[in-house]
Amino acid sequence: MPHSSRPSDLLQPEAFLPRHLGPDAAEQRAMLDALGVASRAELIEQTVPPAIRLDGPLALPPALDEQAALARLRGYAEQNECWTSLIGMGYYATHTPPVILRNVLENPGWYTAYTPYQPEISQGRLEALLNFQQLTCDLTGLDLAGASLLDEATAAAEAMAMARRVAKSASQRFFVDENCHPQTISVLQTRASGFGFELVIDAPEKLGEHEVFGALLQYPDSHGEIRDLRPLIAQLHAQQALACVASDLLALVLLTPPGELGADVVLGSAQRFGVPMGYGGPHAAFFATRDAFKRAMPGRLIGVSRDARGNVALRMALQTREQHIRREKANSNICTSQALLANMAGFYAVYHGPQGLRRIAGRVQRLTAILARVLEQGGIRRLNRQFFDTLTLEVGGAQQAILASAHDARINLRILGHGRVGLSLDETCSLDTVARLAQIFLGADHGFDLAGLADDAGLAGGIPAALARTSDFLSHPVFNSHHSETEMLRYLRQLEGRDLALNQAMIPLGSCTMKLNAVSEMLPVSWPQFASLHPFVPREQARGYRLLLDELEQWLCAITGFDAISLQPNSGAQGEYAGLLAIHQYHASRGEARRDVCLIPASAHGTNPASAQMAGMQVVVVDCDSQGNVDLADLKRKAAEAGERLSCLMITYPSTHGVYEEGIRKICAAVHAHGGQVYMDGANMNAQVGLTRPADIGADVAHLNLHKTFCIPHGGGGPGMGPIGVKAHLAPFLANHPVVELDGPLAQNTAVSAAPWGSASILPISWMYIAMMGPQLREATEVAILNANYLATRLAAAYPVLYSGRNGRVAHECILDLRPLKAASGISEEDVAKRLMDYGFHAPTMSFPVPGTLMVEPTESESKAELDRFVDAMLGIRAEIARIEAGEWPADDNPLKQAPHTLADVTSEWTRPYSLAEAVTPSTHTRAFKYWPAVNRIDNVYGDRHLFCACVPVEAYRE
Numbered sequence: 027m028p029h030s031s032r033p034s035d036l037l038q039p040e041a042f043l044p045r046h047l048g049p050d051a052a053e054q055r056a057m058l059d060a061l062g063v064a065s066r067a068e069l070i071e072q073t074v075p076p077a078i079r080l081d082g083p084l085a086l087p088p089a090l091d092e093q094a095a096l097a098r099l100r101g102y103a104e105q106n107e108c109w110t111s112l113i114g115m116g117y118y119a120t121h122t123p124p125v126i127l128r129n130v131l132e133n134p135g136w137y138t139a140y141t142p143y144q145p146e147i148s149q150g151r152l153e154a155l156l157n158f159q160q161l162t163c164d165l166t167g168l169d170l171a172g173a174s175l176l177d178e179a180t181a182a183a184e185a186m187a188m189a190r191r192v193a194k195s196a197s198q199r200f201f202v203d204e205n206c207h208p209q210t211i212s213v214l215q216t217r218a219s220g221f222g223f224e225l226v227i228d229a230p231e232k233l234g235e236h237e238v239f240g241a242l243l244q245y246p247d248s249h250g251e252i253r254d255l256r257p258l259i260a261q262l263h264a265q266q267a268l269a270c271v272a273s274d275l276l277a278l279v280l281l282t283p284p285g286e287l288g289a290d291v292v293l294g295s296a297q298r299f300g301v302p303m304g305y306g307g308p309h310a311a312f313f314a315t316r317d318a319f320k321r322a323m324p325g326r327l328i329g330v331s332r333d334a335r336g337n338v339a340l341r342m343a344l345q346t347r348e349q350h351i352r353r354e355k356a357n358s359n360i361c362t363s364q365a366l367l368a369n370m371a372g373f374y375a376v377y378h379g380p381q382g383l384r385r386i387a388g389r390v391q392r393l394t395a396i397l398a399r400v401l402e403q404g405g406i407r408r409l410n411r412q413f414f415d416t417l418t419l420e421v422g423g424a425q426q427a428i429l430a431s432a433h434d435a436r437i438n439l440r441i442l443g444h445g446r447v448g449l450s451l452d453e454t455c456s457l458d459t460v461a462r463l464a465q466i467f468l469g470a471d472h473g474f475d476l477a478g479l480a481d482d483a484g485l486a487g488g489i490p491a492a493l494a495r496t497s498d499f500l501s502h503p504v505f506n507s508h509h510s511e512t513e514m515l516r517y518l519r520q521l522e523g524r525d526l527a528l529n530q531a532m533i534p535l536g537s538c539t540m541k542l543n544a545v546s547e548m549l550p551v552s553w554p555q556f557a558s559l560h561p562f563v564p565r566e567q568a569r570g571y572r573l574l575l576d577e578l579e580q581w582l583c584a585i586t587g588f589d590a591i592s593l594q595p596n597s598g599a600q601g602e603y604a605g606l607l608a609i610h611q612y613h614a615s616r617g618e619a620r621r622d623v624c625l626i627p628a629s630a631h632g633t634n635p636a637s638a639q640m641a642g643m644q645v646v647v648v649d650c651d652s653q654g655n656v657d658l659a660d661l662k663r664k665a666a667e668a669g670e671r672l673s674c675l676m677i678t679y680p681s682t683h684g685v686y687e688e689g690i691r692k693i694c695a696a697v698h699a700h701g702g703q704v705y706m707d708g709a710n711m712n713a714q715v716g717l718t719r720p721a722d723i724g725a726d727v728a729h730l731n732l733h734k735t736f737c738i739p740h741g742g743g744g745p746g747m748g749p750i751g752v753k754a755h756l757a758p759f760l761a762n763h764p765v766v767e768l769d770g771p772l773a774q775n776t777a778v779s780a781a782p783w784g785s786a787s788i789l790p791i792s793w794m795y796i797a798m799m800g801p802q803l804r805e806a807t808e809v810a811i812l813n814a815n816y817l818a819t820r821l822a823a824a825y826p827v828l829y830s831g832r833n834g835r836v837a838h839e840c841i842l843d844l845r846p847l848k849a850a851s852g853i854s855e856e857d858v859a860k861r862l863m864d865y866g867f868h869a870p871t872m873s874f875p876v877p878g879t880l881m882v883e884p885t886e887s888e889s890k891a892e893l894d895r896f897v898d899a900m901l902g903i904r905a906e907i908a909r910i911e912a913g914e915w916p917a918d919d920n921p922l923k924q925a926p927h928t929l930a931d932v933t934s935e936w937t938r939p940y941s942l943a944e945a946v947t948p949s950t951h952t953r954a955f956k957y958w959p960a961v962n963r964i965d966n967v968y969g970d971r972h973l974f975c976a977c978v979p980v981e982a983y984r985e
């Protein structure tokens with residue numbers, strides 16, 4: 027480098043782009059040569075239909091480098107104010123144990139992993155999720171718990187839907203205690219309308235007056251009251267209805283579990299188990315029920331099975347209940363959920379153990395009891411008789427003065443009508459918080475001796491003796507072993523080591539876009555100014571968020587061509603649901619509520635039909651032709667048949683077959699011609715950004731998986747964000763919120779998620795990505811297409827590429843057809859997937875959308891070197907299959923059928939017809955850096971037949 031350069035010459039103005047892209051210029055050149063094209067522009071010319079191509083740069087501000095983007099976002103963060111929020115309503119301040127913060131939330135080994143569909147390389151996460159399930163079972167007093175749902179309100183809606191599936195009552199009415207959190211009631215209203223249920227929202231005493239198929243009660247309720255639910259549950263059971271109870275895990279440490287009171291479903295948020303409030307999310311919801319309802323349960327369930335050696339091995343159980351198999355008959359549309367946050371909550375319980383949790387809950391309760399006594403003696407009437415952490419107070423005309431005094435002390439209280447205020451204490455509160463509150467309510471000269479009260483052994487708690495917990499919980503060794511930081515650190519590292527995440531190898535999952543989640547994108551997530559805000563703080567305390575959200579919405583509009591964005595949905599599937607509701611409301615507003623037919627191509631992801639069914643639509647499947655494209659004639663026929671009942675088409679673009687369908691505009695036009703709307707599933711947006719836009723192609727609404735295209739990490743199965751973009755005519759019909767009214771949607775609209783902006787605290791990730799890429803986002807898309815075509819070309823001779831578009835090119839992913847190989851050799855796509863683990867890779871997407879295939883999506887973030895390593899592994903596997911075909915290895919005893927191989931294989935007597943080295947170190951790379959799958963191939967059938975979904979006694983691992 028010449029010494030004479032000026033400093034400004036040495037600045038790298040596009041600093042982030044080459045960090046985000048895998049291949050550098052030389053690697054790209056080599057790949058283009060392999061494809062026989064002169065430039066990336068020529069490749070795009072050959073690949074993307076001219077009719078849909080965007081003819082200018084994206085209208086985004088110029089890219090900022092990493093430091094500049096962080097500085098700008100820091101400026102926004104500083105405009106958020108971190109007050110003490112005692113608003114409650116399902117969100118509470120909590121201390122994230124630093125060992126969990128650094129080693130889980132901020133650790134790519136945990137946050138970049140994929141959903142554990144390949145369980146042999148996900149045993150760590152699966153164990154963590156099993157801990158979460160055990161925690162849920164123990165605290166709720168029920169037999170069976172799932173591995174997290176999107177949020178408490180969604181979990182309540184899922185409980186209502188499940189109640190209708192299993193209750194013997196013929197009623198179409200569902201009762202909701204009016205003292206449930208308002209956001210829960212709002213989401214229930216949304217869901218009930220889709221299903222055609224009538225909601226009865228009333229005081230619990232009125233339950234007996236209604237015939238219902240189920241009810242949602244809350245324990246303790248939103249205002250802190252703790253009712254003995256037994257009489258209400260008995261009334262429900264007498265009419266063959268289900269009793270669903272929303273509850274709070276910390277309260278359940280001290281309260282009789284609802285399961286012991288007879289509840290059929292218990293649900294709630296696990297947020298206060300160490301997960302920051304994050305201005306609304308992400309957090310995991312828990313959901314527990316009776317064993318009898320296991321097949322009707324929504325969401326994921328982790329179960330214990332065994333591997334080929336008979337050792338304990340974990341996997342996702344009963345997957346045949348899920349949307350990817352049962353489609354419109356699925357139990358829910360939950361796909362991406364909140365795995366990372368469920369893991370954190372489970373670890374919080376592991377770290378604190380039952381004693382620690384008793385101490386934390388006991389302290390919260392004791393502080394609340396001291397405050398309750400002071401306020402009572404100070405003459406303030408409390409409206410809830412019993413309490414755990416929440417007090418609802420009648421302050422009458424003093425309300426304004428109290429709120430002003432709380433404001434001066436930077437404390438947020440819950441503001442209720444009729445001169446009432448509420449407050450909820452949490453684990454971050456102290457006697458000092460109580461002292462500040464006493465001053466706020468009673469004045470500085472209140473004269474109470476708080477320290478004396480704190481020492482008063484006779485001070486009454488708020489929990490009635492009949493509802494005090496007597497049963498033990500968390501007695502499993504895992505909750506009683508890792509209480510020192512050293513032990514915890516090693517436990518976390520042990521689990522992490524069992525999993526394969528993006529920090530070890532590419533995860534080439536078609537339709538999932540497992541790209542770089544850059545650290546600079548992740549850093550702001552744990553800044554307190556983003557992490558610590560309660561979602562219902564007054565807007566003036568969240569000015570920084572407002573700037574970020576507004577800007578992100580504008581940028582997403584520029585990228586998609588839409589007029590408005592809703593940031594509320596917490597996953598792609600939730601976005602689908604929100605979008606379909608907007609379409610339905612739009613039709614209804616024009617007097618066309620009868621439009622209820624939703625056309626869905628056969629190749630669609632299972633969440634599409636599941637969401638349509640939840641939105642009350644009737645699914646009509648449209649055929650695909652031999653090239654994997656939507657059969658336009660069939661589409662036109664079915665649109666015409668639906669006629670005035672046509673609501674919409676749901677279509678993925680580029681298609682799930684990995685090609686840009688040439689006829690997309692005609693497809694959209696055919697639907698519009700019959701008065702229908704076009705919903706675009708944006709899962710494959712990584713092939714569109716900067717090259718084309720959903721709104722320009724003809725979509726009226728689309729969801730964007732920020733956890734795919736826009737760099738939010740997959741978290742081992744969530745979190746995610748599935749905002750939707752809409753054209754102006756649909757904008758009034760976007761979800762609103764009952765507590766924080768949003769600008770834009772009609773005021774009467776209800777919510778799809780508990781929080782107004784969904785999982786707001788992970789939105790800085792996508793903001794950072796777009797800020798650092800600007801109009802260069804297009805380059806990312808082009809390189810994603812280059813990488814996919816390079817892989818397709820290099821692999822085509824060994825594994826035929828099933829579908830291709832114009833000029834034989836694929837989009838950003840490709841489907842490898844393994845069916846001919848299976849016919850010839852008996853080796854299935856699953857065998858190849860498991861064998862890839864021996865080579866140190868996560869398998870591509872298996873058997874979606876076509877059974878017997880693998881769908882490969884490399885993304886733009888993988889270098890040519892990594893792509894070549896993957897190609898070498900795939901070609902190595904093809905050579906192994908050739909040896910099986912040649913009869914060199916038996917069809918049932920070869921490295922593929924026996925894959926994956928583990929240390930247990932190495933240490934056992936070796937009698938196989940192939941060598942140990944061939945088994946465990948099949949490539950140069952594995953000889954240098956070996957990843958060991960923790961278990962041998964898992965027996966799926968055994969796991970489902972002997973369903974066991976809780977922590978295994980330690981002895982079982984020794985057997």
Ligand SMILES: Cc1ncc(COP(=O)(O)O)c(C=O)c1O
Pocket residue numbers: 360361362537538597598599600631633634678682707709710731746748
């Ligand atoms: C094509 C497609 N649509 C929808 C979804 C659902 O998105 P989410 O998992 O965020 O709910 C997926 C998920 O992988 C998908 O691949």
